[in-house]
Amino acid sequence: MELLIDGFLKAFGLLFSMDREVFSITLLSLYVSGLATFISLVLGITFGTLLALTEFRGRNFLVSLINTGMGLPPVVVGLFITIFLWRNGPLGFMHLLYTPTAMIVAQAIIATPIVMGISLAAMQSLPQKLRFQILSLGATRFQMFWLLVREAKLSLLAAVMAGFGGVISEVGASIMVGGNIKGYTRVLTTATVLETSKGNFDIAIALSIILLFLVYLINLVLTLIQQRERPR
Amino acid sequence: MDLLVAEGIKVVRGGKVVVEVEKFVVRSGETVALIGPNGSGKTTLLMTLATLLKPMEGKISFKGELLHGFSQALHYRRQLACVFQEPLLLDTTVFHNIALGLKIRGMPGGEIKNRVENYADLFNITPLLHRRARKLSSGEAQRVSLARAFVLEPEILFLDEPFANLDAPSREVLIDDLACILKKKKVAALFATHDRSEAVRFADRMAVMTGGKILQIGSCEEVLNHPINEQVASFVGMDTTFWGKVVSVKDGSALIAVSQKLIEIIGYFEVGDIVFCGIRPEQVILSQSPLGKDTSIRNNLPATVVEVSPRGSFYKVTLDCGFPLTSYVTTRSLEELSVKVGMSLNASFKATAVHVMKHGRP
Amino acid sequence: MRHWKCLFVVIAILLMGDLGESLGAAGQREVILATTTSTQDSGLLDLLIPLFEKKTGYFVKTIAVGSGQAIAMGRRGEADILLVHSPAAEEHFVKNGFGINRRLVMHNDFVIVGPPEDPAKIKGLKSVAEVFKRIAAEGKLFLSRGDNSGTHVKEKELWKAAGINPEKKRWYQETGLGMGETLNVAAEKKGYTLTDRGTYLALRKNLRLVLLSERDERLMNIYHVIEVNPAKWPKVNALGAKAFADFIVSQEIQEVIRHFGKEKYGEALFYPDAGKKVEELGK
Numbered sequence A: 001m002e003l004l005i006d007g008f009l010k011a012f013g014l015l016f017s018m019d020r021e022v023f024s025i026t027l028l029s030l031y032v033s034g035l036a037t038f039i040s041l042v043l044g045i046t047f048g049t050l051l052a053l054t055e056f057r058g059r060n061f062l063v064s065l066i067n068t069g070m071g072l073p074p075v076v077v078g079l080f081i082t083i084f085l086w087r088n089g090p091l092g093f094m095h096l097l098y099t100p101t102a103m104i105v106a107q108a109i110i111a112t113p114i115v116m117g118i119s120l121a122a123m124q125s126l127p128q129k130l131r132f133q134i135l136s137l138g139a140t141r142f143q144m145f146w147l148l149v150r151e152a153k154l155s156l157l158a159a160v161m162a163g164f165g166g167v168i169s170e171v172g173a174s175i176m177v178g179g180n181i182k183g184y185t186r187v188l189t190t191a192t193v194l195e196t197s198k199g200n201f202d203i204a205i206a207l208s209i210i211l212l213f214l215v216y217l218i219n220l221v222l223t224l225i226q227q228r229e230r231p232r
Numbered sequence B: 001m002d003l004l005v006a007e008g009i010k011v012v013r014g015g016k017v018v019v020e021v022e023k024f025v026v027r028s029g030e031t032v033a034l035i036g037p038n039g040s041g042k043t044t045l046l047m048t049l050a051t052l053l054k055p056m057e058g059k060i061s062f063k064g065e066l067l068h069g070f071s072q073a074l075h076y077r078r079q080l081a082c083v084f085q086e087p088l089l090l091d092t093t094v095f096h097n098i099a100l101g102l103k104i105r106g107m108p109g110g111e112i113k114n115r116v117e118n119y120a121d122l123f124n125i126t127p128l129l130h131r132r133a134r135k136l137s138s139g140e141a142q143r144v145s146l147a148r149a150f151v152l153e154p155e156i157l158f159l160d161e162p163f164a165n166l167d168a169p170s171r172e173v174l175i176d177d178l179a180c181i182l183k184k185k186k187v188a189a190l191f192a193t194h195d196r197s198e199a200v201r202f203a204d205r206m207a208v209m210t211g212g213k214i215l216q217i218g219s220c221e222e223v224l225n226h227p228i229n230e231q232v233a234s235f236v237g238m239d240t241t242f243w244g245k246v247v248s249v250k251d252g253s254a255l256i257a258v259s260q261k262l263i264e265i266i267g268y269f270e271v272g273d274i275v276f277c278g279i280r281p282e283q284v285i286l287s288q289s290p291l292g293k294d295t296s297i298r299n300n301l302p303a304t305v306v307e308v309s310p311r312g313s314f315y316k317v318t319l320d321c322g323f324p325l326t327s328y329v330t331t332r333s334l335e336e337l338s339v340k341v342g343m344s345l346n347a348s349f350k351a352t353a354v355h356v357m358k359h360g361r362p
Numbered sequence C: 001m002r003h004w005k006c007l008f009v010v011i012a013i014l015l016m017g018d019l020g021e022s023l024g025a026a027g028q029r030e031v032i033l034a035t036t037t038s039t040q041d042s043g044l045l046d047l048l049i050p051l052f053e054k055k056t057g058y059f060v061k062t063i064a065v066g067s068g069q070a071i072a073m074g075r076r077g078e079a080d081i082l083l084v085h086s087p088a089a090e091e092h093f094v095k096n097g098f099g100i101n102r103r104l105v106m107h108n109d110f111v112i113v114g115p116p117e118d119p120a121k122i123k124g125l126k127s128v129a130e131v132f133k134r135i136a137a138e139g140k141l142f143l144s145r146g147d148n149s150g151t152h153v154k155e156k157e158l159w160k161a162a163g164i165n166p167e168k169k170r171w172y173q174e175t176g177l178g179m180g181e182t183l184n185v186a187a188e189k190k191g192y193t194l195t196d197r198g199t200y201l202a203l204r205k206n207l208r209l210v211l212l213s214e215r216d217e218r219l220m221n222i223y224h225v226i227e228v229n230p231a232k233w234p235k236v237n238a239l240g241a242k243a244f245a246d247f248i249v250s251q252e253i254q255e256v257i258r259h260f261g262k263e264k265y266g267e268a269l270f271y272p273d274a275g276k277k278v279e280e281l282g283k
Helices: A002-016 A021-053 A059-070 A074-084 A098-123 A130-136 A141-151 A153-168 A173-176 A188-198 A203-230 B040-051 B071-077 B094-104 B109-122 B136-150 B169-186 B196-202 B220-225 B231-238 B331-338 C003-022 C036-042 C044-056 C067-075 C087-095 C127-138 C150-159 C179-189 C198-205 C238-248 C251-259
Strands: B002-013 B017-026 B032-034 B057-062 B080-083 B158-159 B186-195 B206-209 B213-219 B242-248 B251-257 B259-268 B273-279 B286-287 B297-312 B314-320 B325-332 B342-349 B354-360 C032-038 C058-067 C079-084 C100-112 C140-145 C170-176 C191-197 C210-211 C220-228
Touching: A002 A021, A002 A203, A021 A059, A021 A098, A021 A141, A021 A153, A021 A188, A021 A203, A021 B331, A059 A098, A074 A098, A074 A173, A098 A153, A098 A173, A141 A153, A153 A203, A173 A188, A188 B213, A188 C036, A188 C179, A188 C198, A203 B080, B002 B040, B002 B186, B017 B040, B017 B186, B017 B213, B032 B040, B032 B196, B040 B057, B040 B158, B040 B186, B057 B259, B080 B136, B094 B109, B094 B136, B109 B136, B136 B169, B158 B213, B169 B196, B186 B196, B196 B220, B206 B220, B206 B231, B213 B220, B213 B231, B220 B231, B231 B242, B242 B325, B259 B297, B286 B325, B297 B325, B314 B331, B325 B331, C032 C036, C032 C067, C032 C238, C036 C044, C036 C058, C036 C179, C036 C198, C044 C058, C044 C079, C044 C238, C044 C251, C058 C067, C067 C079, C067 C087, C079 C087, C079 C238, C087 C100, C087 C220, C100 C198, C100 C238, C100 C251, C127 C150, C127 C210, C140 C179, C150 C191, C150 C220, C179 C198, C191 C198, C220 C238, C238 C251
Parallel strands: B032 B186, B032 B206, B080 B158, B158 B186, C032 C058, C032 C079, C140 C170, C140 C191
Antiparallel strands: B002 B017, B002 B057, B206 B213, B242 B251, B242 B273, B251 B259, B273 B354, B286 B342, B297 B314, B297 B342, B314 B325, C079 C220, C100 C191, C100 C210, C100 C220
């Protein structure tokens, strides 16, 4: 119990003293996961919608792949990306291993199937004829896409929250492709793991609290947006 | 003038041909009703003509110009409007729903406001303008859907069973309103329905469709009273149909033998011809005793009542006079004649009421 | 709609910026140092790396993993320089031509810690072998890291040297955790464990564990720095690796190492040994 209280106190201490390292770790967490979520949002909603609205051979197979992707173990993603980005690996020339960019890529790969899968389901649950109604009003394909996305806003925001939640809390892939390098690729989750394994439980708890707070704040904002649009 | 011309339309779904129509024309200002049972392909044809579905084969021309390619179809789609069975409104206010098509076309806000208000007034939904569309009753929602279509001032309107989901009183009122507005605005319309009476209210011309094909197309009078075959006949409500053999001819009329009864019909035939006929139930008169020689009714048949079923404001009486015969009588007549199952009555109809669909030599 | 386009552009620039930094000449500016978790946890590198970076302008990417993985990275050419403490594996590594210029850097030592009650009564025993034999004989709880880290490898050697096989014995438990966590488990469960002095010193105020045995020469933990052989892996940053190796064995830095920990823990954590022979250590 005292450990938890210690942790809380330490958390506030770190925050208020604007400890530079904690600050940079937090900022990096936001940057990496935020960017990854944004990428997954764009790719996920676009392709999820496209898939929902089109018919073609092998579509069911593709959908099953996406649904599998939703449960893709992040650690597996991390492993494969690491192998690809190794100096002597196929993409070694890009020198991306142990950089924040690699972390963004890994997290985007983890989040995109989640966003895509939920978007697909959201768009498919819109009334079938709605698409035709919108087209009959003279909408271009682009306009139709936007109108349908707006209609499915509630579910799509849930998809974004799911994607973000999945990556801000991710640690396995982030350590593997990022290397947990101090001041460069260390984020809240990887720093927590480090401090825990060192036995610095109070710092670990402090970082966890900061992480939880961050996640809560962001989800609060998204929830407010989502619920504001709800039909009253 | 021919506004919309479709030729050689063939729509395939799941390997099966669901619509096959050789030629279909809608002229400017006219209302064409497309009637047929559920699953006959009406909705598919409608959506294909509105270029919402792509046919496997076929050409569509609008105002003389052939449509090919998506962008050209877009130009066409901005001159039409569709109303479906479900209102399909977006989750926003009624105002924004009606304005949607105008916003899509980039119309300036002030002009949008004017138009929307005008058409909301036309459909009597002005008080609903700032309500959320999802909170409306089905009747109100369908009015919004109609307003949304009319506000675009389209050249041609496509309606797919717009009243099917409404309760009877809402339907009645809305049908009246729509009939009135269509007449006023002089916009061409293609109207799909499975309800004959709706079709009759609105249509200049009627097309009967089953199994993806159009069996007959013509004015309402033509289709209802002169169906070309049994299928159409049964769909347009010509319930009484029978085969007969011509036994004697005289001056443009003939006597045919039907189940050992003799019936007088008009037309030029030869003795021995086989004919297939139909009679509309509205034209079968029931009476206690045969109608006398001082009327123009040529056919009187003793008949037994087999079934009596209510049809809203009238009754459908099925009789057996050697062959099945159907008659529509008002509730009042039913009571006055005390029509009951099993009783014997006289059924009469004019020779001109018998419509010959087919004839030939055996 | 317009502000969405702006957002896209901003994101693209952010991505490009980071990407550009990584591509191209960055390869030559970076040195990938593979080392062990306990080395990193001691905090020594947090002091040395910035000094090195400032002096030379290289950007060091410290990848702290288990000994086994660090050496494996070297074997694959995925690291430029190794700073590890697993002599047997290191010799193997160099013998097979993967490493060059293996140089002695420093040593720290392991100690055996346990609950203050010392149920097996090992305090005062002269050698590690005796300690281990006593723990086995008494069947008292011993926690092992069980993760093939340098510490674990050392522990296994010590059991072997004592002639005991602790595998599958009831009193022998493997945690699979890092050193700090394992110490916590030992404190909770009132068991003995082998730990490097540095980690113990860093955590001892929160742990109910006392130091019970030390200074046996077998308990020495010897660190070498090894450059990955560019002949085997041309893509390694050979210049950067050499620069780091030279740096860490330099007199100046060896002095820094000598004093590291004194302020915080009252005693030094490492003993600088550059230039000495292994046999001379501890004497």
